[in-house]
Every structure is written in C-alpha cells, then in structure tokens.
Amino acid sequence: MSDSVIRSLLDAMTVSVGVPFQSVTDAPLDARRAAIQALATAHTPIESIQIDDQHFLGLRYDDRLGSVVLAGPYRKSPDPTSGDDAITTDTEERVLRALTAIAPGLRDIANEHRQRLELATQLEVSTSSVLAVTGELALDTVLRRIVDLSRQLAGAKYAALGVPDDSRRLVAFITSGMTDEQERRIGELPRGRGILGLLLEEPKTIRLRELGEHPASVGFPPRHPPMNSFLGVPIIAHGRVLGNLYLTDKLAEEEFSVRDERLVEILALHAAVAIENARLYQTVEREQHRLRAVLEQLPEAVMIVERDPEIVTLVNGQTSQLLGWRIETPMPLADYVAMNTRETSDGDPISDDDLPIVRAVRHGESTHLRDVLITRPDGSQITVLLNAAPTLGSEGSIIGAIAVFQDVTLIRDAEQLKDDFLSIVSHELRTPLTTIRGGATMLLRDSGRLDAETRDEILGDISNESNRLAILVENMVQLAHIRAGRLAMETEPVHVLGAIRSAVNAEQQQLASRKCTMTSSPDLVVAADPRSLDQIIRNLLHNAVKYSPPESPIEVSATRDDQLKMAAISVRDHGIGIDEKDVPHVFERFRRASAVESSQIPGMGLGLYLCRELVEALDGKIWIESPPDGGTIVAFSLPVAADD
Helix, strand or coil, X not given: CHHXXXXXXXXXXXXXXXXXXXXXXXXXXXXXXXXXXXXXXXXXXXXXXXECXXXXXXXXXXXCCCCEEEEEEECECCCCCXXXXXXXHHHHHHHHHHHHHHHHHHHHHHHHHHHHHHHHHHHHHHHHHHHHHHCCCCHHHHXXXXXXXXXXXXXXXXXXXXXXXXXXXXXXXXXXXCCHHHHHHHCCCCCCCHHHHHHXXXXXXXXXXXXXXXXXXXCCCCCCCCXXXXXXXXXXXXXXXXXXXXXXXXXXXXXXXXXXXXXXXXXXXXXHHHHHHHHHHHHHHHHHHHHHHHHHXXXXXXXXXXXXXXXXXXXCHHXXXXXXXXCCCCEEHHHHXXXXXXXXXXXXXXXXXXXXXXXXXXXXXXXXXXXXXXXXXXXXXXXXXXXXXXXXXXXXXXXXXXXXXXXXXXXXXXXXXXXXXXXXXXXXXXXXXXXXXXXXXXXXXXXXXXXXXXXXXXHHXXXXXXXXXXXXXXHHHHHHHHHCCCCCCCCEEEEHHHHHHXXXXXXXXXXXXXXXXXXXCCCCEEEECHXXXXXXXXXXXXXXXXXXXXXXXEEEEEEEECCCCEEEEXXXXXXXXXXHHHHHHCCCCCCCCHHHHHHXXXXXXXXXXXXXXXXHHCCCEEEEECCCCCCEXXXXXXXXXXXX
C-alpha cells in the first residue's frame, strides 16, 4: 500500500514541476547505482547526481537504502532564452524545494509502513508465542518452552526464568543456552540478589547495555560465564509476579533493542496465562489423584458418568471386581450397560433405559437403596444395593451422574436363610416335639395302666424323635459355622474302613433290622478330619434310611484310585431315587428332590448341602449316581494319605 501511495505522489509532482519524479527502484540501473552510492555516505538528505550530461536530484527520506526518490533526468542550461529543452537553475531550485517539501510526507509514509510491519511481526510472534506456551499443560514443560522461546525472540546467548515463592525468593531457576558442564561448574543456582532481586522488588522491565555497571549489580559467582548486555522482563498475572525472564548477551550487537524488549514483553503476557493454566491443570490433576485415592479406598463401587457425550469417566477398582470385568475409562456408557444383564429382586428384567445411572444422567432422577440382581459375564449372580443421582452444573443443568453400589448378596442371602430357617424349622420341630411331648405326658399320666409293650413303643418313639432333633440341631450348628466362615479342618491320616464301621455303629438304632454291607481295602487311609468324615458318612446313612423301604439293604464301599491318589467312598440305597432334573440342585441349601417333597418324608434339605461343604473343605468332590436297577448312590472322594 505504501508503494502505491508514494508512486501517486511522485506522479503528481512530475506533472506539477515538469521534471520526472520516480522511486529509485523504478529508475534505470545506472541511475539507481549512482544514487545509492551518492546517498549512502552523504551527510545531507538531498544530493545532486550527474550521469554523463544528465542530472538528477536524489532524496533519501528514510534510513533504509531503498528509501530514495530521484528527480530527473534533466539537462541544465544557464540561458533560459536558448530555446533548448534544458531547465534553468531556477527550475532546478524549484525541484529542490519540491523534494524538500515532500520529504516529511514520504518519511511519514515510511514510518507508517514500518510500524505496520512491526505490528505484523509482533502479531506473528504473539501467535507463535501463544501456540508455543499454551499448547502444553505440564508446568515444567511450559516453563522450559517460555525460557527457550524468549532467548530465540531476543537473539540472546543466554536466558533464564526465575520462579519466586511468596517471600520473593527464587525457588526455581531454569536456564537456556548453557551447557550441562557450565551449570555444573556454577554450582548453586541464584536465589534472587542483585539485579535479579531488583526485578523481584520492582517488577518492571530492565534493559542494560552493560550489566556490571548497574548500581544493584553484585557480580557473578566463581566459574560463572561472563555476561554483559541484559534484558529483564517480569511475568505478571493479576498483580502477582509469577516469574522473571532474564536475557543476557545480545548476539551480534552490543545491547538489546526496544524491539527486543517489546517482543519479550509480549511473550511474558502469554507466558503469564500459560503458567496460570498449567498451575490450574496441576491443581486439578492433584485433586483428581486425591479423589481417585479416596475412591479406591472405599468398600463400595463408585462410578462417575458425564452427559455430553455419555461417557463413563471414573470408576474405582471395587466396581470392576464387583461386576466381574475390567472397566477401562473413558468408556461409552452404552458399552458399559451392555456388559451386564440386570433384574429386579423379583426376577423381572431391567431395560437399559430404566437403569438408575441412565435415568440419572438423562432425566435427572435419583435412586435410593434399590436392590438389583446383576449377572456377571461368568454367569454368577450378585445382589447390589444401588444409589444413583445426577450431578448439576452452576445453572442447575445436568452435566453427569454418579452411582454408588454395594454387594449385599451375603446380606440378602442371610435374610433369605433366616426366612427359610424359620419356615422349615418351625415345621420340622413341630412333629418330633409333638411326639416327644405326647409320649412323655402319656407315660407320666397313665404309666400304671400301660402294658410293657405300649410303654416300650412310646419310649422308642421318644428316642427316635430325640435322635432326629439331635441331628437337626447338629446340622443347624454346622450350617451356622459354615456361614460364619468358621469351618476349620484338622486333617490327619484316617483309616477308611474303621471310619465306616464307627459311623454304621453310631447309626445302628436307625438302621434297625436293615442289612448294611461294608466293603473297603483294609489298608486304605485318607487325609481327613475324623469328626467331619464321620459326620459325612452318618448323614449319607441317615438319608439312605430315610428315603428307602424299611427292609431294603444299604451298601457302603470305598475304593482307591492310585492314578489320582484319591479314595472314593459311596453309600447306596434302594429307595425312591432322584430325578435327573433334580440332581444339579440336591446339594444346595434347603433343596430337596421333587420325589422326596411329594412323599411327605420329613427333612430340611440340609444333609447333602452340609456333606458338600465338608467334602470340599477336605479338598474332595461329591456327586450323585443313579444305578440302572433303582435307588441312589451318593459318592465322595478324598485325598489318599501319604505313604509315610
């Protein structure tokens, strides 16, 4: 734009004066060279230039070599009546006055152009500075970029960034331009004395031609490289000094310029924003780390979800453990929802849209103390107590949601156990107690009138029902130990045939006239807890008696598998058997086969459950077999004792 304005002005001068006016860049080559040579060393802004018989007047209106205007060419003549086209001395004087008159205008145009160029440069520097120092959030990296960029902008040999604390002492000093060896030789970094301290006390730019000549200078420590010219610029935000930029030894010049000062000040403005952002980010990261640490210590599972878009941003380790799969955040909420199926406590499926966390993040609904049955990827199920609530922004809008859920499977299981126990025990206790009470009352009231056979029959009923109650109480005590985690085993070598005979003898009253065969290798020894092994065999004998005809035989046998180093012990009856569909469930607590339920045979469904718990605690397995000729075989395996 400035070139076009200058050309328009020169064209107007050509018409007005009658002599060509042109920029040196538009002049012929020989005139251009002569003008530049004449004006380069001239002490006056206007010089007369002669090339052969042609004359020029040259005006240098700015310090730059290209800022030259030529008036000419023309020929001079002392006689104005000669009729020649040459101009007179008077005309040349008019040209000289015209050049003198337009010089200030040309100078203003050049200055304006220079200012625009400097402004464009500053804007470019500003943009690059913003990108360089604000594109990073790690504070250490931001400080390093600031000091390196300041050295490049100012053309300094050395640069440093000092960071003060609240007491105005330098707590960090980052250098640029020094080698590791130079820093090592200097030793302890500056703490803010001398000129550095002056910038801390009076946060304003300092530009010095010679650093050592300033009254506040205190010199350098031993082995410090010499430094001369100096430029110090504070980095200030909201009236607080965040740091100071120190630049020394302007390259190729004796001192830093005003332009250098301005560029570094522009950088300092952006550096203040970048440092504040980095510190804010550092604070946020620290708070997030603290929040994660707190969440990881919680026994409950915690999940945080953002709304736009719906992303799971934070979970603790308990969440992954509870749900049975590893959650990697950030994760789309839809992907999280798809991993587990959910049901109500009544077994009704819960759709994705009705999940509490989804309702909270989409509709702002809160959920409190809701039981949800969750199926894990491995097929296991747990019951969780779930709370969910939306998180709101400053204007009350929904920005996310948080869910907290706790595994209450054992609690709900215990509640169900209590209900089942009360229901079953109330039924199971009533019959034997009624028999015992009735028999005892009859003996007390009518003992003298009863014959011996009737008395023996009543006493037998009391004995049988008392034994039944003893077994019931023993099973319940054992169940309580299992549920409380107090099932302790003290294993030792146990002779299998001896354990079978002991159990059969203890149940002899229940076996009555039944034939019970016992088969085992005489030398078979297992590693087991003697009391637990006795309880397992007696429970299986009790079941065999209960679910088979009175005169049918019972067979107890034990075999050894040398390859697996396990002993298999089985009890067979010839009773009603177990339906195939019931086999997977008969070892569950309070579960009985459907054929047993329909037979009205009393029982709580604890015998096989306790046997399974005891066998597994002894590192064995238990299973059901259904022989082709009827009846049931309940078998279990235990480790064979070591030979020694």
